[in-house]
Amino acid sequence: MSENEIVKxxxxxxxxxxDRLDRDLVGLEKNPEDNAALAGVFRTIHTIKGTCGFLxxxxxxxxxxxxxxxxxxxxxxxxxxxxxxxxxxxxMVDAVRQMLKEIESTDxxxxxxxxxxxxxxxxxxxxxxGDAGKxxxxxxxxxxxxxxxxxxxxxxxxPPKQENPPEPVKASxxxxxxxxxxPQKKSGERKPIRGKIGGLLxxxxxxxxxxxxxALQEQEKGDRRRLGEILVSLGLxxxxxxxxxxxxxxxxxxxxxxxxxxxxxxxxDKLMTLVGELVLARNQLLQISNTVEDTGLQAVxxxxxxxxxxxxEEVMKTRMQPIGNIWAQFPRTVRDVALGCGKExxxxxxxxxxxxxxxxxxxxxxxLTHLVRNSVDHGIELPEAxxxxxxxxxxxxxxxxxxxxxxxxxxxxxxxxxxxxxxxxKKAIERGVITAEQAARMTxxxxxxxxxxxxxxxxxxxxxxxxxxxxxxVVKTNVEKIGGLVxxxxxxxxxxxxxxxxxxxxxxxxxxxxxxxxxxxAIPQVNLLELVRLEAEHxxxxxxxxxxxxxxxxxxxxxxLVYLSRELKLVGKLxxxxxxxxxxxxxxxxxxxxxxxxxxxxxxxxxxxxxxxxRKQLKTVKTFAGSSIMGDGKVALILDVLGLAxxxxxxxxxxxxxxxxxxxxxxxSTGEKQTFLLFAGLGDSRMAIPLSILARLEEFxxxxxxxxxxxxxxxxxxxxxxxxxxxxxxxxxxxRLRALQAPPAPDSGxxxxxxxxxxxxxxxxxxxxxxxxxxxxxxxxxxxxxxxVLYSVVIGERVTELLxxxxxxxxxxVNTMPAxxxxxxxxVAN
Amino acid sequence: xxxxxxxxTFYLDKLLFGVELKTVQEVIRSLEVTQVPLAxxxxxxxxxxxxxxxxxxxxxxxxxxxxxxxxxxxxxxxVRSEDGAVSLLVDEIGDVVEVEETTFERPPETLRxxxxxxxxGVHKLNDxxxxxxxxxxxxxxxxxxxxxxx
Numbered sequence: 001m002s003e004n005e006i007v008k009x010x011x012x013x014x015x016x017x018x019d020r021l022d023r024d025l026v027g028l029e030k031n032p033e034d035n036a037a038l039a040g041v042f043r044t045i046h047t048i049k050g051t052c053g054f055l056x057x058x059x060x061x062x063x064x065x066x067x068x069x070x071x072x073x074x075x076x077x078x079x080x081x082x083x084x085x086x087x088x089x090x091x092m093v094d095a096v097r098q099m100l101k102e103i104e105s106t107d108x109x110x111x112x113x114x115x116x117x118x119x120x121x122x123x124x125x126x127x128x129x130g131d132a133g134k135x136x137x138x139x140x141x142x143x144x145x146x147x148x149x150x151x152x153x154x155x156x157x158x159p160p161k162q163e164n165p166p167e168p169v170k171a172s173x174x175x176x177x178x179x180x181x182x183p184q185k186k187s188g189e190r191k192p193i194r195g196k197i198g199g200l201l202x203x204x205x206x207x208x209x210x211x212x213x214x215a216l217q218e219q220e221k222g223d224r225r226r227l228g229e230i231l232v233s234l235g236l237x238x239x240x241x242x243x244x245x246x247x248x249x250x251x252x253x254x255x256x257x258x259x260x261x262x263x264x265x266x267x268x269d270k271l272m273t274l275v276g277e278l279v280l281a282r283n284q285l286l287q288i289s290n291t292v293e294d295t296g297l298q299a300v301x302x303x304x305x306x307x308x309x310x311x312x313e314e315v316m317k318t319r320m321q322p323i324g325n326i327w328a329q330f331p332r333t334v335r336d337v338a339l340g341c342g343k344e345x346x347x348x349x350x351x352x353x354x355x356x357x358x359x360x361x362x363x364x365x366x367x368l369t370h371l372v373r374n375s376v377d378h379g380i381e382l383p384e385a386x387x388x389x390x391x392x393x394x395x396x397x398x399x400x401x402x403x404x405x406x407x408x409x410x411x412x413x414x415x416x417x418x419x420x421x422x423x424x425x426k427k428a429i430e431r432g433v434i435t436a437e438q439a440a441r442m443t444x445x446x447x448x449x450x451x452x453x454x455x456x457x458x459x460x461x462x463x464x465x466x467x468x469x470x471x472x473x474v475v476k477t478n479v480e481k482i483g484g485l486v487x488x489x490x491x492x493x494x495x496x497x498x499x500x501x502x503x504x505x506x507x508x509x510x511x512x513x514x515x516x517x518x519x520x521x522a523i524p525q526v527n528l529l530e531l532v533r534l535e536a537e538h539x540x541x542x543x544x545x546x547x548x549x550x551x552x553x554x555x556x557x558x559x560x561l562v563y564l565s566r567e568l569k570l571v572g573k574l575x576x577x578x579x580x581x582x583x584x585x586x587x588x589x590x591x592x593x594x595x596x597x598x599x600x601x602x603x604x605x606x607x608x609x610x611x612x613x614x615r616k617q618l619k620t621v622k623t624f625a626g627s628s629i630m631g632d633g634k635v636a637l638i639l640d641v642l643g644l645a646x647x648x649x650x651x652x653x654x655x656x657x658x659x660x661x662x663x664x665x666x667x668x669s670t671g672e673k674q675t676f677l678l679f680a681g682l683g684d685s686r687m688a689i690p691l692s693i694l695a696r697l698e699e700f701x702x703x704x705x706x707x708x709x710x711x712x713x714x715x716x717x718x719x720x721x722x723x724x725x726x727x728x729x730x731x732x733x734x735x736r737l738r739a740l741q742a743p744p745a746p747d748s749g750x751x752x753x754x755x756x757x758x759x760x761x762x763x764x765x766x767x768x769x770x771x772x773x774x775x776x777x778x779x780x781x782x783x784x785x786x787x788x789v790l791y792s793v794v795i796g797e798r799v800t801e802l803l804x805x806x807x808x809x810x811x812x813x814v815n816t817m818p819a820x821x822x823x824x825x826x827x828v829a830n
Numbered sequence: 831x832x833x834x835x836x837x838x839t840f841y842l843d844k845l846l847f848g849v850e851l852k853t854v855q856e857v858i859r860s861l862e863v864t865q866v867p868l869a870x871x872x873x874x875x876x877x878x879x880x881x882x883x884x885x886x887x888x889x890x891x892x893x894x895x896x897x898x899x900x901x902x903x904x905x906x907x908x909v910r911s912e913d914g915a916v917s918l919l920v921d922e923i924g925d926v927v928e929v930e931e932t933t934f935e936r937p938p939e940t941l942r943x944x945x946x947x948x949x950x951g952v953h954k955l956n957d958x959x960x961x962x963x964x965x966x967x968x969x970x971x972x973x974x975x976x977x978x979x980x
Contacts, residue, residue, distance in 0.1 A: 634878065
C-alpha cells in the first residue's frame with residue numbers, strides 16, 4: 001500500500017470516526033456517567049493522534065494531543081464533563097475535521113494549528129476551570145467499568161491499537177516507542193474477560209488451574225483488579241504470559257468482526273447501470289418468449305427472470321444505507337442550535353436502521369437538516385415559556401423513519417408551540433400569496449402547507465439559523481426533485497410534525513404503461529391510485545360537464561378529468577375525448593394533495609422500468625420526468641404527474657412558482673437574485689417592482705378614495721396617501737388627462753394598492769391584480785417599450801416589465817408623503 | 831506544411847456542412863424516433879442507441895432551414911456534447927475531408943441571426959464551400975427555441 005493510499009484510508013476512517021465523536025460527545029453531556037462512550041471518544045482521538053503522528057501531520061497531532069489530555073482526565077474521573085468542556089471538545093472535533101479536509105485537498109495539514117483552541121483545552125484541564133467541585137465529588141468510575149465495558153483495553157499509555165480491521169496503519173503500525181507493560185494504577189478499567197483470559201492461560205500452561213481458582217476467589221472477595229494482574233501480583237503467573245494471552249484474545253475479538261470490504265461507489269453505480277441493462281434485456285426476452293412456442297426457451301426465460309429480479313434486489317441493497325448515517329449528525333446540530341438560542345432540547349430517534357438508496361440519502365440530507373434546525377429554532381419554545389405552558393422544560397424532538405407501501409416515511413416532530421393557522425393566513429394575505437376569499441376557503445392543512453411557498457416565514461424574528469423565509473420552499477423543492485412529498489401537521493400549543501415521504505430508490509421504478517395516440521407513456525406507480533374503465537354505453541353519461549370541464553363521480557366525489565391527448569397536444573388516431581363510441585380508461589392519479597383522472601386510450605401493463613433522465617434539450621418540458629427503454633427497444637416517456645397536473649391546472653397557481661424559480665436558475669444566469677413583486681399590468685401583461693421598495697400591500701374600498709384636485713388620495717395611517725393608478729399612467733398621453741381626472745366608479749370593488757417608498761417619499765400604486773412574489777435573476781433584459789418602464793426582464797418564463805418609479809411619479813405629477821412618517825405609522829399599526 | 835484537420839461532412843438541403851471528426855461518435859441510418867410532445871420543435875425526439883437514450887435534434891429546423899420532405903431518408907450523426915451524446919438529423923452523409931487551416935475563412939458579415947452563432951466559418955474546398963458547424967452550440971437549446979415549442 002502506497003503512502004497515498006494510507007492517507008486516503010486514514011481520511012475515510014477518521015471522517016467516520018469524527019461523525020461518531022459528535023454523537024458520542026453530545027450523548028456524554030446528557031449522561032456523563034457513560035464511561036463506555038467516553039472510552040470510545042478517547043480511543044477515536046487517540047487513534048487519530050497516533051496515526052497522524054506516524055504520517056507526519058504534526059499540527060493535527062498537536063491538536064489531537066491536547067484533546068486527548070483532557071479526555072484522559074475525564075476518563076479517569078479526575079474531571080467532570082461540563083458544557084464548556086463539551087464545547088471545547090466539539091471545537092476540537094471541528095478543528096480536526098477542518099485539518100483532514102486540508103489534508104484531503106493539499107496533502108498537508110494546513111497552516112493553522114489552532115493555538116486558541118489548544119489553550120482552551122489546556123485551561124480546562126485544571127479542575128478549577130468549569131465545575132471543579134463536582135469533579136472531586138465524583139467517584140472513580142474505574143470500578144464499574146470492568147463489568148460494563150468489554151473493550152476497555154486501550155488505556156492512555158498503552159501503544160496505539162488498531163480498532164477496526166481496515167485501519168490504514170495496520171499495514172505498517174507505528175512502532176510503540178516504549179511499550180508500557182507495567183500494569184498501571186488505573187488498571188481497573190481494563191480487561192473484563194476474566195474467565196476467558198484465565199482459561200487461555202491455563203490452556204497455554206502458563207498458569208495452573210488451582211492458581212487460577214485462587215485468583216478468582218480473590219476477585220470474588222472484592223479485589224477489583226484484573227485477573228491477570230492478580231495472578232502476577234500473587235506471583236502465580238509471569239507478566240509476559242499475561243500480556244501474550246491478552247493479545248491473543250484481542251486478535252480473536254478482531255477476527256470475529258463481520259467481514260466487510262470497502263467498495264468504491266463508482267463500482268456500485270456501474271453495477272447498478274449494468275443491472276438496469278440486464279433488466280431491460282430480460283424484459284425483451286420475456287416478450288419474445290411469450291410469442292414463441294418453445295417450452296425450453298420459456299423455462300430458460302422464466303429462470304432468467306427470477307435471477308435477474310433477485311440480482312436487481314441484491315444490487316439495490318448494496319446501495320442502501322441506514323438513515324441513521326445522516327441522523328448521526330443531528331444531536332450535534334440540535335445541541336448547537338439549542339445552545340445558540342437558549343433552549344433545551346432532547347432528540348429521540350426511532351427507526352435509525354431504515355434503509356434508503358445512497359443517492360436519496362444524499363438528496364434528503366440538507367432538507368432534513370433544515371427541518372431539524374427549524375424545529376429547534378422555531379418550533380420548540382424557550383424553557384420558561386414551556387414551563388409556563390405546563391410542559392417539561394426540555395423540548396422533545398423526535399425523528400422517526402419507517403417503511404410504508406414501498407416508500408420511506410420520515411417524520412420530524414416537536415412538542416413545541418405549533419403553528420397558528422390564523423397567523424399564517426393573515427401573513428399569506430398580507431404578502432399577497434393568497435386572497436382573502438381564497439384563505440377563507442382553505443382548510444387548516446392547506447393553510448399550514450403555505451409555509452412551503454417561497455418567501456414565506458412565520459418566524460417573529462429573523463435569527464441567524466433559519467426563518468429568513470427561504471428554506472421551507474427549498475426543502476419542498478428538493479424533496480419533490482427526488483419524487484417525494486412533504487406534508488405538515490400542527491396543533492397550536494402542542495407541536496408540529498413534518499412528514500417527508502420518499503421513494504426507496506430512483507434508478508428502477510414500478511410504472512404503469514399506458515398508450516395514447518399510438519405512443520406509450522409510463523406513469524410512476526407512486527402517483528397511481530386506481531384504474532377506472534367506463535364501457536362505451538356508460539361513458540357518455542358517466543362523464544359530466546362543469547362549465548365545459550369534464551368530471552367523473554368517483555364514489556360520490558367529483559374527479560376532474562384530464563385528457564392526456566389534449567394536454568400533450570397529440571393528434572390521436574383515437575381521440576377518446578371526442579368519440580362517444582369507445583370505452584374510456586381513467587387512471588386516477590395523485591398530484592400533491594389533489595386527485596385527478598387521466599384519460600388515456602389504453603392501459604397496457606405495469607412494468608419495472610429503468611429511469612433515464614432527460615437531456616437538457618428537453619428539460620424545459622415539465623410534463624415528463626424522464627425516459628425509459630421498453631421491452632421492444634423503443635423509447636417511452638415517463639410522465640411527471642405533478643408537472644402534468646400543473647399544466648392541466650389541477651394543482652393551484654401557487655405551485656407554478658417553485659418551477660418558475662427553478663427555471664430562472666437553470667437558465668444559467670449568473671446574475672444576482674432579486675425578489676420581485678409581480679402584478680398584472682394592462683391586459684395580460686405582467687409587471688414587477690423590486691420587493692425592496694415595497695412598504696405594504698393594502699386593499700381599500702372605493703369609498704375611502706377621495707379626490708384632491710385631480711389626484712386620487714386616501715387617508716392612510718393618519719396621513720394622506722397619494723394614489724397613482726397604474727392603468728392611467730400606462731394610458732396613451734391623449735387619453736391620460738381625462739382618465740386622470742375621473743373619480744373612482746362608486747360601484748367598483750376594492751382597489752389593490754402597493755404602498756411604495758421612493759427616495760423618502762411614500763405613495764400608493766393602484767394595480768389591477770397582485771400576482772406573486774418571486775425570487776429571480778433579472779439579467780435577461782431588453783429595452784423598455786414605454787415611458788413608465790425601466791426595462792423588460794424574463795421572470796418565471798414570462799416577459800415582465802419592470803416599472804420605472806421616478807418616471808411614474810413624474811407622469812402622474814404626484815406629491816408624495818415623507819416616508820419616515822409612513823413607516824412610523826406602519827410600525828405602530830404592526 | 832500547415833496544420834490540417836479532419837471533418838465529417840454531410841448535406842442539408844444541398845448545403846455541405848462539416849463537423850470536426852473527433853466530436854463524432856458514430857453515423858447511423860435512421861432509427862425509430864419517439865416523439866416528445868410539447869418539446870421544442872428542433873427536438874425531433876428520442877432514440878434508443880444501444881440502450882442509451884439519445885436526443886435527436888432536427889438540424890434543418892435548428893438551422894432555420896426548410897423542413898425536410900417527409901419521404902426523404904434521414905441519417906443520424908451522433909456527436910459527443912457536454913451533456914452526453916446527441917444525434918443530429920441530416921439528409922445525407924458526405925466524405926471525411928482533410929482540410930488545411932489556410933482554406934478557412936470567417937463567415938461573411940451578412941450571415942446573421944442565430945445561425946451565425948452555430949456556423950463558425952467556411953472552408954473553401956476545391957469545388958465547393960464547407961460550412962463548419964459548432965456542434966456544442968447546435969446542441970444547446972437557446973431560450974427562444976425552447977420557448978417556441980411551448
